[in-house]
Amino acid sequence: MSTPKKEPVLLIGVSKKDADYRAENASFEELGRLAETAGAAVVGSLTQRVERLNPKSLMGKGKVEEACAAAKRLGAKTVIVNEDLTPAQQMHLEKTLDAKVVDRTRLILDIFAQRAHSKAGELQVELAQLSYMLPRLTGSWRAFSQQVGGIGTRGPGERKFEYERRHFQRRIDHLKKGIARLERERALQRKRRKTVPVPGIAIIGYTNAGKSTFLNQLTRIKGSTGKEVYADDLLFATLDSTSRRIPLPDGGWAVFTDTVGFISKLPTSLIAAFRSTLEEVALADCLLHLEDAVAGYPEEQRRTVDAVLKDLGADSVPRVRAVNKADLLTEDAKLKLLANDPSRLLVSAKTGNGLEAVLKASQAILNDRWLLRELSLRHDQSKMIDEAYRTAQVLEQKAEANFIRLTLRVTAENWARLRKISGTC
């Protein structure tokens, strides 16, 4: 079977002179990886730093002419711009460059459309795509994009030309209802989970940090059941969250959840669409933040992760920080990393080295909220024993002459409740 020919694209980065130079570089390099992930072949790139962004074309007139000539020379019918464009800017650039113009948001939406597999994921991506397209439903933009096809036009978005604006709006309303229904179901599950005795740990981090590989290694080493989750050297390999119950070093267990990776300039429409999925992060008992030891711009990635967590209201959830892919570091580099910040742990999701230390650190955090307690019940209190199993982790059950002694891992709230109804306080 022949592989489909990659779409040749030209990348354009425009930034203000006073913007953070390193952050802009990181984001532009990442644009190339995003484009490749979406199936493009990057044939050229142009950047410009400007005093002031041109409201009509973002970049200066001379740069537009340069881009036009470069696109022709390189045979690129698609130009990807590393900024969000207004519908008017996009239309103007498409006309003057005689090429399809894809902005960063549209590119990320395209990748998400390829990757979403769960019902919730598909609904959320389609909603984000339609919301993106709605203000762009003008005749010339439609005609042009339809004619070119390819990157930025896939997934549910392919359907866009079937819709009149009215139908678009109707579909958006329908999707919102579907998402609201799923959210209600999730809220119910959460409510039930509140009384359920399992601490939750969300594995978070920049895209490609190794979160899914980490969960797979944990599952393998700890003998937990469950299919391998997809991990690959791609941005946004994971869109749908997966959870695994993993035993902890000093008894009991926790549920580890792999989540969608963060990225700089994450489109606000996507944060909004994925808010309900990402809210799981804010509800976790502990965050396991994996950083990529070999990322080109680690500080920028760290800053992005902190900003997204803040936006999700998850910045106060206790966090274990670990630098992943330590197998790729020299001994010197490891020492330097630890000297800079001894609180970070070194780990390799690939080899499993350092994994136990990460589990121990996570457990230490959980121990603040998840207490270790003993509960003694009479033999005739069988209902209470059931209740303890329902609302706490029973690490041990021992029958003594006059009572049954349970060793529990339990939240402070559930412990107070159990003591009250068992008559031990």
Ligand SMILES: Nc1nc2c(ncn2[C@@H]2O[C@H](COP(=O)(O)OP(=O)(O)OP(=O)(O)O)[C@@H](O)[C@H]2O)c(=O)[nH]1
């Ligand atoms: N050498 C090395 N490679 C690793 C390690 N962990 C992950 N990788 C590689 O890094 C790439 C990304 O890994 P994933 O587990 O898919 O990363 P992720 O954080 O889940 O990425 P997204 O789902 O895209 O956000 C894959 O090619 C992995 O094989 C590690 O400890 N060492």
Ligand SMILES: [Mg+2]
């Ligand atoms: Mg992943």
